Amino acid sequence: MHRHCRFVPALGLCLALGIAAAPGAFAAPRTLTVYTYISFVADWGPGPQVKKAFEAQCDDCTVTFVALDGGVDILQRLRLEGESTAADVVLGLDMNLMEEARDLELLVPHGADTAALTLPIDWDDETFLPYDWGQFAFVYDTEALPNPPASFQALLDAPDDLKVIISDPRTSVPGLGLLLWIKHVYGEDAGEAWQQLNQHVLTVASGWSQAYFSLFMNGEAPMVLSYSTSPAYHMAVEDTDRYQAAEFAEGHYLQVETAAITRNAENPELARAFMQFMLTPAFQRHIPLGNVMYPAIELDDELPPAFDRLIDPDGFTFSPDEVQEHRREWIREWLNASS
Incomplete structure (x- = not known):
C-alpha cells in the first residue's frame, strides 16, 4: 500500500487511508553544492565518477557541481558572494590562492583525517584539504619540436622562432604557477627573464583549457604551459607518445590543489563527509587520468603505468604566505616586462 500511496498527490489522503508516513519519507534529498572548475566536471574529468561514487555511499544525497573557469574564478566568486554563497564546498583553490581565500573568513576547518596524505611536502592545514598535486x-609536440630545451635558460636563449603558449597569471592558476616558477628560479632577475621569454610567447591565454585544447592541440605552437603529468593522458587514453613534458635542469614549480568547506554551508555534515571521502580510493582513483594529476594518497597498484614514463624533476615552492605577500608585486613585474 505504501507503493500505491506515493502516487497520491496529497499527504492528507494517505493519512486518511490510515497509513502512517515513515519518518523522513517525504524529506527532500540533501544537496551538496560544490564550486569547482570546468575540466573537473567535464565528461572525461573526475567529476561525474566522483559524484556517482559519493552519492552511492551517502544517505539520500545529491552532489551538484557549479563549474567555473578555474581556481582564480572560484576565489573571485567566493569573494563576490560572501556569506550568501551557495557553495557548501569549494574545490580547486590551489596552495597559491589559499591565503587570499582564508582572509575572506568564509571557510571553516574540514575535520578530515589526513593521515593517509602522501604529498611531496608536509601538510598540516586545518582548513584546506589537498586532493591532488x-x-x-x-608540454611539447615531439613532431614539431623533436629537440626541446632542457632548461629554462635554454628556452629563454632559444631562437625567436620557437613559440610557446602561456596563460595569464591574473586569471589562470597555471599562469600564476609560471609567474612563481620564474621568480623562484631568477629572483631579482625575473623581470629580465620575462623580457626574454616574451620573445617566444605566441599568445597569453586567459586559462589552461584555452591554451591547451583550443591552441596547442590545434598546432598553433609547439610548446604550451601545462603540467608534467599532462602526457599521461595522451599515453594512456589516446595511446600516443607524441606529447611530452620538457624537463628543466633548474627544477619545476610544485602545485597542490585543495578543497574547503564554507562557513555557512547548508549541509555542513554532508560537506564534512565529502571531505573525508576525498581521501579515499573511491575518490582518488579518478584523479590520475580524470584530473591528470598525482593522487593525494597512495593508490597501491592503481596508478596507471603511463605515470612511470613521466619526467620526475626536482620540485620547489614558495609558502602560501609568501605568495599572498608578493603576488600583486610580481604580477606588476610581469606586466612591466610585457609592456
Whole structure:
C-alpha cells in the first residue's frame, strides 16, 4: 500500500487511508553544492565518477557541481558572494590562492583525517584539504619540436622562432604557477627573464583549457604551459607518445590543489563527509587520468603505468604566505616586462 500511496498527490489522503508516513519519507534529498572548475566536471574529468561514487555511499544525497573557469574564478566568486554563497564546498583553490581565500573568513576547518596524505611536502592545514598535486611544465609536440630545451635558460636563449603558449597569471592558476616558477628560479632577475621569454610567447591565454585544447592541440605552437603529468593522458587514453613534458635542469614549480568547506554551508555534515571521502580510493582513483594529476594518497597498484614514463624533476615552492605577500608585486613585474 505504501507503493500505491506515493502516487497520491496529497499527504492528507494517505493519512486518511490510515497509513502512517515513515519518518523522513517525504524529506527532500540533501544537496551538496560544490564550486569547482570546468575540466573537473567535464565528461572525461573526475567529476561525474566522483559524484556517482559519493552519492552511492551517502544517505539520500545529491552532489551538484557549479563549474567555473578555474581556481582564480572560484576565489573571485567566493569573494563576490560572501556569506550568501551557495557553495557548501569549494574545490580547486590551489596552495597559491589559499591565503587570499582564508582572509575572506568564509571557510571553516574540514575535520578530515589526513593521515593517509602522501604529498611531496608536509601538510598540516586545518582548513584546506589537498586532493591532488603536480608540477608545472612546458608540454611539447615531439613532431614539431623533436629537440626541446632542457632548461629554462635554454628556452629563454632559444631562437625567436620557437613559440610557446602561456596563460595569464591574473586569471589562470597555471599562469600564476609560471609567474612563481620564474621568480623562484631568477629572483631579482625575473623581470629580465620575462623580457626574454616574451620573445617566444605566441599568445597569453586567459586559462589552461584555452591554451591547451583550443591552441596547442590545434598546432598553433609547439610548446604550451601545462603540467608534467599532462602526457599521461595522451599515453594512456589516446595511446600516443607524441606529447611530452620538457624537463628543466633548474627544477619545476610544485602545485597542490585543495578543497574547503564554507562557513555557512547548508549541509555542513554532508560537506564534512565529502571531505573525508576525498581521501579515499573511491575518490582518488579518478584523479590520475580524470584530473591528470598525482593522487593525494597512495593508490597501491592503481596508478596507471603511463605515470612511470613521466619526467620526475626536482620540485620547489614558495609558502602560501609568501605568495599572498608578493603576488600583486610580481604580477606588476610581469606586466612591466610585457609592456
